[in-house]
Amino acid sequence: MTMLKIDSNCRLILISGGARSGKSSTALELARKAGEERLFIATAQAFDQEMTDRIEQHKLERPDFQTLEKTADLGENFAEGKVWDAVVIDCLTLWLSSLIFSDKTDAECEASIYHDLSQLSQSCKTLILVSNEVGLGIVPEHALSRRFRDLNGRLQQGIGRSAKEVYFTVMGFRIPLHSFQAGQ
Numbered sequence: 654m655t656m657l658k659i660d661s662n663c664r665l666i667l668i669s670g671g672a673r674s675g676k677s678s679t680a681l682e683l684a685r686k687a688g689e690e691r692l693f694i695a696t697a698q699a700f701d702q703e704m705t706d707r708i709e710q711h712k713l714e715r716p717d718f719q720t721l722e723k724t725a726d727l728g729e730n731f732a733e734g735k736v737w738d739a740v741v742i743d744c745l746t747l748w749l750s751s752l753i754f755s756d757k758t759d760a761e762c763e764a765s766i767y768h769d770l771s772q773l774s775q776s777c778k779t780l781i782l783v784s785n786e787v788g789l790g791i792v793p794e795h796a797l798s799r800r801f802r803d804l805n806g807r808l809q810q811g812i813g814r815s816a817k818e819v820y821f822t823v824m825g826f827r828i829p830l831h832s833f834q835a836g837q
Contacts, residue, residue, distance in 0.1 A: 665782070666819075676744070676784075676785075679827045693721070745782055745783065746805055
């Protein structure tokens with residue numbers, strides 16, 4: 654089992670919730686409070702016009718962020734010495750989907766994500782990861798969907814254990830699930 658190693662100078666925040674629950678808005682709000690040097694790593698891919706339009710609309714909502722569009726190897730090319738006040742990754746579930754569809758095993762997906770998060774944590778003061786909660790509904794009918802749900806859940810648990818803060822969003826509200834206090 655791969656372990657997530659986050660730089661001790663980095664504040665890792667995990668935000669999860671359902672579709673349109675306010676996850677991304679919460680992430681942007683927390684990133685803006687963290688400082689002026691902000692990077693948004695978008696993991697979505699535009700396979701059709703609707704998604705292209707959505708991506709463009711989202712960019713308009715964050716003109717104060719530099720945007721990097723990547724679906725894999727998110728931790729590469731961050732050894733330039735720049736330290737970001739906040740890096741937002743939106744989102745874990747699309748990132749995981751890209752890895753699964755590149756024929757990686759579960760262990761390889763987990764190792765890749767943990768490696769990239771570890772690398773990124775060395776280049777930012779606050780690292781905010783957005784993820785969809787996909788395990789609250791029914792058991793999916795298809796094996797691939799069950800694999801995705803299970804792996805996403807395991808990743809959220811592992812990342813949550815390393816996070817300084819964990820939030821669940823619902824109906825636009827941020828519910829704190831975990832906040833690390835010194836001495837815990």
